[in-house]
Amino acid sequence: MEQTSASENTKEIIKELLSREDYSVLKAALVDLHAADIAEIISRLDREERKKIFDLLQTEKAALVTAELSSSVLKEVFEDLDQKQIVDIVQNMDSDDAADVIGELDVETAEKILSAMPWEETREVRTLLGHNEESAGGIMAVEVVTVSDNQTAASALDALRKKSKEVDDVYNIYVVDSQGVLKGLVALKDLVLADPNDKICDIMDKEFFSVHPEMDQEEVANYFHKYDLVAAPVVNEKGQLVGRITVDDVLDVVEEEASEDIALMAGITDENIVEGSVFKLSMGRLPWLIVAFFGEMVSATVMHHFSASIKQVVMSAFFIPLIMAMGGNTGIQSATDVIRGLATGDFYLKDTGKRLLKELSIAMINGVIIAILLIAVSYFWMDNVKFGLILGIAMLAVLFNAAFIGTIVPFFLKSVKVDPAISTGPFITTSNDVLGLLVYFSLITFFAKWL
């Protein structure tokens, strides 16, 4: 039978069964559902309902469901389960998922759960927790199938068979020496096609891609993407195999990094932009608004300085929104280019000068076109070409300035190791506003007599 994503219908049925308290049917229904679907359903239930679902799940399924939960839902669920349940669930998880889950908890709870587990089982999780969450070490799993290079293909298959329960997704068998140093790997396909008596050293790939535990997860993702990898070994500075990363984790990273960039670009500090309470979401957005608030207070001060000109040439005020919108859009366009190029690895820091030239040229072309439009509008609408000319010059200056700031700021942030995505938030727009308005009103004041 073809398996498809749980339909809306299924979700309604689960809710119905919950409200009818028909737990025996519900339990049976849950067995047939994919863990990812159960996680999705759970995230839309209230806390009491969530607890009930968890009580009905078998431990193994509960572990799979837990691995799929978002951090906010996870925290609530764990607050409502008793410690025995949590320990059982964590023990049934893969090391990387277990470390992720434990890492989400506060230190005290985490320690309580870890100390309730057998030492041997927590060792791997503790090791993983020692790595930066957003590094290769933080996303790797430690369960690997290893063989030595003098084994035969047949005995490698035996090794795989023995570990097959523990390791779910096997793409490669890793060949290590007695010190645990990675010598090569055998792709599953090559192992299948080998003669049982073939020596591992004859069928293994001695050239392979590997990553270091400290490599940033975004870099890991670019690496997988560039070389079309499905799995990669993680190797420490001594060349020892410490774990492996699989592509499903990389897919999570790509989605996560894209969401993070998009959120930062829109001026939302909390990486969790979709869920959470109204108050939490407000607080995630407020910092950006406050930055913009004080930035635009500077704009107000600048304009206060030009009060006389505004009074004299009141129509200069009408075009403030235009100046701001054009500068803002141009700055964001340039910055987005740079941010995306840096994130996907298409740009390097040393490209700064080349990119700046390109962005300024683009701004120049668009600036001239907009300036011509402005002059035309001034002529036909206001019958005042002179004012259009001043507006046009101001527009060119504003666009040029916006492209400059929009290009320089993300490159600068990258060079000081701050996420460049932050720059398109209010920073670029606000500084564009202040500088743009300064240029605009200076020109207006200078040419006021002429108007």
Added chain:
Amino acid sequence: MEQTSASENTKEIIKELLSREDYSVLKAALVDLHAADIAEIISRLDREERKKIFDLLQTEKAALVTAELSSSVLKEVFEDLDQKQIVDIVQNMDSDDAADVIGELDVETAEKILSAMPWEETREVRTLLGHNEESAGGIMAVEVVTVSDNQTAASALDALRKKSKEVDDVYNIYVVDSQGVLKGLVALKDLVLADPNDKICDIMDKEFFSVHPEMDQEEVANYFHKYDLVAAPVVNEKGQLVGRITVDDVLDVVEEEASEDIALMAGITDENIVEGSVFKLSMGRLPWLIVAFFGEMVSATVMHHFSASIKQVVMSAFFIPLIMAMGGNTGIQSATDVIRGLATGDFYLKDTGKRLLKELSIAMINGVIIAILLIAVSYFWMDNVKFGLILGIAMLAVLFNAAFIGTIVPFFLKSVKVDPAISTGPFITTSNDVLGLLVYFSLITFFAKWL
């Protein structure tokens, strides 16, 4: 030996060899480089140098390199190669990559190349070209390993061995009946661990995830992401296996969709935001600027209507940037939430009402905080609480309006099947500006006597 990404050093060496015209050494150096690295180096060379590199590559390597090129580089390279070279390259590619490459060419060139290839070989490519580029059919490959359910594991291994040259990444063997209807699949790991005499029907998974050829690629990506898939069969409405999608293609889709969303959100229409000529990039950005231009002309008209108030209360002009920035940021924050939620499958259209309520509540909380700040600033800076009160009321109204538009527009666009990411471009900001300024100056005019 551990293989790592080609260093900057390697790239310099290639360039150096090119300039020295030391082609024999260059040819040897290229053999050792990964296709993805050569593609990266090529994208940074000029056309003449690119052609030289291509002339030195063996056909198989050239095919791999071509599959990695971005569309703009690809077009230039193909313009400079002769037809025989192109045909050789395309013939050496996987069907999905070949279809992607052919799809990038103009119809005439594409037809010329296809007609120079043997009919049998173009059939697959032609079939793939018939699918929407952004659908499951457009990203699938047609090379699959199939067996029937009464075969044994041993004979399935033989089938795999026979196809192993043609199919690079094998994760599953597909079980089909005489009509080509997909009955199940055998994961490579299970095939490896099976007894050679096991019947396929006993070891195959009868429950599997599959996608339809028309499924949107973004949906396919969400599907892979949700269920941690590495490969999925593509099955038509009759249940017949027509191809398979692998996770490396999905990774491309996720990066592509994220870049596309980010570009659209920043007001860049061209999906290729990183490369291309200055003129092409300008034209990709100009449409948004023109939309904003005419939008802000409406703002100018609105303000023209309020000339008298501006003259009378000149300080009302000072806060135009503040009103615009706050409305703009709030609108973009709300819209980004909705856009991202819709893209990752976390929100559904039916959530519109619930989400709207949430976004309006967030705007209310932040609006009250900003309003209080404004009143404080008016008191301490301008010693004018009344004006602060009016500004505060205007701010609340503007934020409320911005959150409303920012939430409604992306949901609306999604419901009419337009990419919601387009909405945070100038549309939301500009309409916020017009409405925000209308509200602001109406309040100023109404309370002018009181000030």
